[in-house]
Amino acid sequence: QVQLVQSGGGLVQAGGSLRLSCAASGRTFSSYVTGWFRQAPGKEREFVAGISYTIGITYYGDSVKGRFTISGNNAKDTMYLQMNSLKPEDTAIYYCAVKLGALSRDAQSYEYWGQGTQVTVSS
Numbered sequence: 001q002v003q004l005v006q007s008g009g010g011l012v013q014a015g016g017s018l019r020l021s022c023a024a025s026g027r028t029f030s031s032y033v034t035g036w037f038r039q040a041p042g043k044e045r046e047f048v049a050g051i052s053y054t055i056g057i058t059y060y061g062d063s064v065k066g067r068f069t070i071s072g073n074n075a076k077d078t079m080y081l082q083m084n085s086l087k088p089e090d091t092a093i094y095y096c097a098v099k100l101g102a103l104s105r106d107a108q109s110y111e112y113w114g115q116g117t118q119v120t121v122s123s
Contacts, residue, residue: 002027002112004096009117012086016121020081022096022114028076029053033099036070036081037107038092038119047105048094049081059103064090086121094119 003025012018020036035050049060049070058070069082079096094117097110104110 002032002098004098004112004114006094006096006114006117009094009119011120011122014086014088014121014123016086017082017084018086018119019083020094020096020117020119021078022080023078024098029072029079029098030076031100033101033103034072034079035097035099035104035110036094037097037110038090038094040092043092045095045107046092047107050103050105051079052103057103059105061105083119086119088121088123090119091121092119093117 005023008020030053033052036048037045038048039045047061048064051058051070067085072079096114098112099110
């Protein structure tokens with residue numbers, strides 16, 4: 001069992017920045033693939049970014065490449081999503097999630113989820 005606790009988010013003007021955090025309770029991410037997803041009203045959950053700690057690579061959704069950065073701390077128990085150059089279309093609830101096994105952009109393959117945090121970008 002992995003418990004994920006999110007923090008960060010809020011309201012920001014277009015062009016601004018926010019950082020989201022996701023902390024694992026009681027264990028580290030070292031054996032997991034971790035990811036960030038987002039869901040806007042009336043839309044499906046969308047892959048944003050991910051890290052595979054086992055093979056040491058990061059990957060991003062096309063809509064956020066070059067603007068968002070996923071990272072983790074040295075203890076591998078907290079991951080971050082740095083969001084720069086935010087746009088109104090980035091407005092959504094953002095979720096962190098973890099899974100065992102291979103890299104995936106499919107939300108249904110992730111086993112554990114954070115509680116979600118609202119990000120609102122005003123124009």
